[in-house]
Every structure is written in structure tokens, then in C-alpha cells.
Amino acid sequence: MSRHQSVNSQTQQDHSYRMALNQYLQYWRRQDDLYWSEAQHGARERTLWTVTCYLANVAYGTGHASTKGQAKERAAQQTLAMLNYQQSAAWNMGCSTTWVAADTRSYTYQGY
Secondary structure, X not given: OOHHHHHHHHHHHHXXXXXXXXXXXXXXXXXXXXXXXXXXXXXXXXXXXXEEEEEOOEEEEEEEEOOHHHHHHHHHHHHHHHHHHHHHHHHHOOEEEOOOOOOHHHEEEOOO
8 A cells, every 4th residue: 555545545544533423413404503613732842732522512432642633533533422322311211302412401301
């Protein structure tokens, strides 16, 4: 594999969680609920980025890395994990939802 191919693979891999999160939000038509906060810490040579992903004003995932893109990717990964967990919990409780968020107003009780 050439250096160019490995860089392209890494770039595609770096964006996979962000793309999955965007696809999830587009499916539920909730992409407007997404925003990111970004902070840069440390000296220029040793910069650390902290990025937090918010959905409907609730912090879902935070990532730390030496680049903003990597930190955003890690925050997206944590956000997807939290959404998966919430969706699993909702289904196990007998609920269905069109939007899994921290507020329970969006849940519809399926009954027994």
C-alpha cells in the first residue's frame, strides 16, 4: 500500500463516526439539534483539543486529541455509543421513540 493510500484510508476512518452520527440525525430529521463546542489547550507545539458534541442542548460525548478533527471524531464516537445505549434501554422498557434524547417527552409508551 502506498503512502497516499494509507493517508486516504486514515482520512476515511477518521470521519466514519462523524458520518455515522450525521446519517443517524438525518434519518430522524434532527440534524439541527447538533452542535459542537471546541477548545484548544496548551502551547502551540503541544496543543490538546477538547470537543464536545451536544444534541438538543445536552452534552453527549467529549473527545480529546492533538488535532481538532480527531477530537471531534472521538466525541462523535462517544455520542453514538450513548445514543445506542439510550435506544436499547428504551426498547427494553417497552417504549418506542423517534428521537432518543435526555428528555423523556419524546418517548411513546407502547403498553402491555
